Amino acid sequence: MxxxxxxxxxxxxxxxxxxxxxxxxxxxxxxxxxxxxxxxxxxxxxxxxxxxxxxxxxxxxxxxxxxxxxxxxxxxxxxxxxxxxxxxxxxxxxxxxxxxxxxxxxxxxxxxxxxxxxxxxxxxxxxxxxxxxxxxxxxxxxxxxxxxxxxxxxxxxxxxxxxxxxxxxxxxxxxxxxxxxxxxxxxxxxxxxxxxxxxxxxxxxxxxxxxxxxxxxxxxxxxxxxxxxxxxxxxxxxxxxxxxxxxxxxxxxxxxxxxxxxxxxxxxxxxATSQPPTASTDRPSPPEASPVRLPAPRRRKGADSRPARLRTFFRQVLDQTGDGRISSADLQAMAHNVCWSLELTPEREARVYAAFETWWQHLRTGMDADDDGQVTCEEFVTAMLTGVDAGPAYLKQGLHVAVRAIFHAADTDGSGHLCADEYRTIFGGSRVHPAELNHGFRQLDHDGDGRITEEEFVQAFTDYFTARTDNTAGSQLLGRP
Incomplete structure (x- = not known):
């Protein structure tokens, strides 16, 4: 043609x-x-x-x-x-x-x-x-x-x-x-x-x-x-x-x-569609809320809030296809949503997909009890609680791989930290209220210097999965409790 x-x-x-x-x-x-x-x-x-x-x-x-x-x-x-x-x-x-x-x-x-x-x-x-x-x-x-x-x-x-x-x-x-x-x-x-x-x-x-x-x-x-x-x-x-x-x-x-x-x-x-967004250019508005923002459920005082939080995470974040189970397709959809708002180069996009596939293989290996290539909500909650209680290495083998990939993808200027604009690009969108974005950014910015380091980013996700109460800052990463 x-x-x-x-x-x-x-x-x-x-x-x-x-x-x-x-x-x-x-x-x-x-x-x-x-x-x-x-x-x-x-x-x-x-x-x-x-x-x-x-x-x-x-x-x-x-x-x-x-x-x-x-x-x-x-x-x-x-x-x-x-x-x-x-x-x-x-x-x-x-x-x-x-x-x-x-x-x-x-x-x-x-x-x-x-x-x-x-x-x-x-x-x-x-x-x-x-x-x-x-x-x-x-x-x-x-x-x-x-x-x-x-x-x-x-x-x-x-x-x-x-x-x-x-x-x-x-x-x-x-x-x-x-x-x-x-x-x-x-x-x-x-x-x-x-x-x-x-x-x-x-x-x-x-x-x-x-x-x-x-x-x-x-x-x-x-x-x-x-x-x-x-x-x-x-x-x-x-x-x-x-x-x-x-x-x-x-x-x-x-x-x-x-x-x-x-x-x-x-x-x-x-x-803005003519050039990929960088730290010095105005970014187009992201399509919608990132696949990793959701409200943390309220729990009665003193109770272990992890099971309810994990079930919410499963339903609203992991189960992207909405069929009540997760598979490689769900993690692939999460990678797609991360890449979509950032307009990454093919090489950087491939690294995000590979990281989420690593996370899926870690989930499947430890949670797919009946070996059907899918993980149910209860399989996810039971295995996750067992894993995090066993030691910090459990999250490093799967979740942390994906979280670090998100961080490096969002760090468009290669500065080694996320500024507020970069945070809004990956977590924001037309369905997320600005107040929630500001609250989430402050929860990650532990030292209050107006930027998020990679370790602060990873630690917040770690806290979300491990904190037994909703008072820990990381437990509020994805929304106010």
Missing amino acids: ATADLPGPDSLLRRTLGEWRIGLVAWRLLVLQTADPAVAAGMANFSTYRAHPWRRIEHTMDSGKRLFFSDREGLRREVARLERTHRRLAGTDEQGRPFTALDPAVRVWVLVTLYECMTAMRELSGRPLAPPELDQMYGEFRAVCAEFGLSDDLLPATAADVPAYMDRTIRERLEYSEPVRYLLFDMLREAPAPRRLGHLKPAWPLARTVAAHVIGALTIADLPEAFRERFNLPRTRRAALLSFILHRGMRVLMNALPEHRRYRTPLAGNS
Whole structure:
């Protein structure tokens, strides 16, 4: 595929993808992509979408921003990062079929569905793109896709060929799997409250029930007709009316807003995506809370707080896939989340993954009593308490390896300590209140010099796993007790 100019700030692609109303077809996009068997298998085996849905969604949005709103250097770096991540997503599905996220046909489907959802957004709003506009936007889209190195034969040749490609793939390849059903009917009903809700958290159970009903009905109404027919998902009159009102109402609202309010992503892109963050540059906001922040449970005075703290750590930190057990995939997901917010070089990223694999092998060897390649919560708590009571060497062989890797990855300027900004990058995010970040930083900064050394960092994690009460500073590392 020949190299073409990337879409600029005034491109039709950026104007369409950057509008706030793209959120109306976001769930539609996730359902279409997940219906590919390889994507569904990857989600079932490796994704954190059940346990950490907000982080998973925000990662997807952030990746799209890096791909379509960056310069060529930023685009290529993101493509390379995606390839390294996807190379690890391979195995066999529940039916014994091999899958890999690097399958070119799968990658084309994921990309083309994004373009198709942009055109669907315009069509559903009552202002479809004219054929010349479709050609223009598809050309801009193909310019970005060229960096993936995919064969021209796999992508629809022109915008006019996209509908036939969608119809053929829906009828010949897609499946109505459990992850698809979960996205449509259960994910939002079970989603935890975003931490930013604050005092509104008590209203979350009702809010998510309403949101799940509205988004589910809207998604089914907006899915391609071929998809609904194949998987028997009828478009009710009420859902059709909901779609009509929301899409056309949002179009009118967007047109009435000043341009700087109309777009969720600045059309000029984010200059921070063009270069990896360093200590002297402004960092982009991390996608969400790191996988190692959680509230420490309150215990009655004098009681050993470790068992409850370890169970909380297991559920909210280790069990990234949300299936009640941990495996290599869970530790791999934790490594991914560390690397994501830091935009590490391939070599530094590989060291983080290797450290978390070392931690997993240590967990598996000492905890997997039935040798099934997985560790349950009770296996984890029992073995961890036995290990830490036996002596300090137990944590050095596993946990400390991963913790030191996190420290060195976050120490972007190689100074040997973490400043407040570096701490916020690795532990912060849209769901973490600034007060919690400040509290956590002060707990680690034992000598109060405004920076955290590697040994202070490691000691805090050690205290978290070994302190018998919640009064020890390290026990509050991941949140106030």
